[in-house]
Amino acid sequence: MFPGADEYGVEVDVDADEVDRLLSVGPDDVEKPQSVSFSRNVFVPLTTACRYTCTYCTYYDVPGQATLMSLDEVRDVVRMGADAGCTEALFTFGDEPDDRYTEIHRQLDEWGYDDILDYLAAACEVALDEGLLPHSNPGDLTREQLADLAPLNASMGVMLETTADVDAHAGNRRKTPGQRLNTIRAAGEVGMPFTTGILVGIGESWRDRAESLLAIRDLHERYGHVQEVIVQNVVPNERSDFERPSIETMRRVVSMARAALPAEVSVQVPPNLSEAASLVDCGVDDLGGVSPVTDDYVNPDYAWPALQELADIADEAGVSLHERLPVYERFLPSEDSAVGTGDECEWLRGPIVERLRTDDVHGERLRSVARGDGPLSVPDQANRTQS
Numbered sequence: 234m235f236p237g238a239d240e241y242g243v244e245v246d247v248d249a250d251e252v253d254r255l256l257s258v259g260p261d262d263v264e265k266p267q268s269v270s271f272s273r274n275v276f277v278p279l280t281t282a283c284r285y286t287c288t289y290c291t292y293y294d295v296p297g298q299a300t301l302m303s304l305d306e307v308r309d310v311v312r313m314g315a316d317a318g319c320t321e322a323l324f325t326f327g328d329e330p331d332d333r334y335t336e337i338h339r340q341l342d343e344w345g346y347d348d349i350l351d352y353l354a355a356a357c358e359v360a361l362d363e364g365l366l367p368h369s370n371p372g373d374l375t376r377e378q379l380a381d382l383a384p385l386n387a388s389m390g391v392m393l394e395t396t397a398d399v400d401a402h403a404g405n406r407r408k409t410p411g412q413r414l415n416t417i418r419a420a421g422e423v424g425m426p427f428t429t430g431i432l433v434g435i436g437e438s439w440r441d442r443a444e445s446l447l448a449i450r451d452l453h454e455r456y457g458h459v460q461e462v463i464v465q466n467v468v469p470n471e472r473s474d475f476e477r478p479s480i481e482t483m484r485r486v487v488s489m490a491r492a493a494l495p496a497e498v499s500v501q502v503p504p505n506l507s508e509a510a511s512l513v514d515c516g517v518d519d520l521g522g523v524s525p526v527t528d529d530y531v532n533p534d535y536a537w538p539a540l541q542e543l544a545d546i547a548d549e550a551g552v553s554l555h556e557r558l559p560v561y562e563r564f565l566p567s568e569d570s571a572v573g574t575g576d577e578c579e580w581l582r583g584p585i586v587e588r589l590r591t592d593d594v595h596g597e598r599l600r601s602v603a604r605g606d607g608p609l610s611v612p613d614q615a616n617r618t619q620s
């Protein structure tokens with residue numbers, strides 16, 4: 234069983250024969266997708282405080298130096314995103330800061346919030362109010378924490394990273410495979426469309442990669458909630474000198490991911506970190522969230538490609554490009570229009586469905602993306618006086 238799995242009572246079924254099968258899979262064994270998708274997002278790094286210290290990470294600040302965005306700042310950035318035609322507010326930040334971050338706890342207390350997740354809920358409400366669909370990745374969560382955030386998120390995510398016990402997660406405050414798997418399972422239990430993935434090049438073996446992908450498949454087979462699996466290559470930064478995996482390595486891991494996962498689960502690579510055009514024929518069918526207005530705060534040295542570059546990636550790979558919402562189509566309410574009319578939706582809760590159906594300029598935009606009205610169509614600056 235994987236490290237830490239006992240502690241959380243997570244049992245995942247990883248078949249040894251399947252691991253062996255995946256170890257022999259390469260680019261010739263998978264089908265090329267017909268199209269690739271992406272989502273237009275605005276990145277909201279709520280806090281730079283984090284209870285962990287992953288050695289590959291340049292995102293977090295040490296206690297005493299961490300920052301917390303105010304809700305006014307959140308509103309400014311999501312509004313800018315909505316005006317630029319984005320559909321997604323991406324809330325990704327440090328895992329729930331521990332007691333060492335007195336500055337963060339003091340500030341949250343002063344603003345009247347119990348903890349960072351309570352504050353995240355308020356930030357999601359701001360994003361919805363400004364016309365965007367929240368996708369939150371605040372790190373590891375319990376089922377109760379996920380259930381509290383579920384009504385305010387179109388989808389959520391956490392990278393499994395790896396099922397292996399790697400030095401990159403060493404130390405007494407660290408990610409454990411058991412806790413990550415527990416988070417992915419909890420998302421399934423509450424019925425939350427979910428993004429997860431593996432980080433490639435942090436000291437894991439080929440066998441670990443195969444096992445990680447099969448662990449994700451097993452949890453998806455139980456709950457049906459995994460919408461996409463990110464195959465993310467580690468990149469060096471000013472804090473760490475991890476070697477970037479070669480393109481041959483990435484082609485083989487992406488092929489493995491495609492061969493491991495059922496067809497309804499997308500395989501994503503981030504186009505700012507990887508040579509995406511050379512990975513499409515290995516099964517990549519999604520380029521993730523791309524922002525016209527904010528940096529990738531997790532990997533700030535790696536700029537987002539412009540929309541034209543995404544079109545070029547698709548062209549070079551010989552597939553079409555289309556824009557999607559942060560939640561994949563199969564989780565949307567099903568009857569009639571792109572976002573349905575009935576009261577029943579298996580996956581999305583009231584505030585999200587209401588946002589999708591609101592009769593304003595942002596609702597129009599979300600519905601047009603849901604209908605698949607043209608890959609690169611962005612309205613001219615959304616006119617607020619009309620909304």
Ligand SMILES: O=c1nc2n(C[C@H](O)[C@H](O)[C@H](O)CO)c3cc(O)ccc3cc-2c(=O)[nH]1
Nearest residue numbers: 272370389390391392428521522529531559
């Ligand atoms: O800009 C980034 N977006 C990241 N995203 C955003 C992601 O590309 C999109 O939000 C999803 O595709 C949903 O549309 C993540 C989302 C997750 O749920 C989990 C991990 C990541 C990782 C990153 C990342 O490193 N940088």
Ligand SMILES: C[C@H]1O[C@@H](n2cnc3c(N)ncnc32)[C@H](O)[C@@H]1O
Nearest residue numbers: 289290291392432465466467468531
């Ligand atoms: C948000 C996600 O970003 C990834 N992440 C963190 N640091 C790096 C890095 N140096 N290179 C690539 N990905 C990274 C982790 O997988 C995390 O879960």
Ligand code: SF4
Nearest residue numbers: 283285286287290327
């Ligand atoms: S990757 Fe996430 S959990 Fe790890 S140190 Fe960075 S912010 Fe914290």
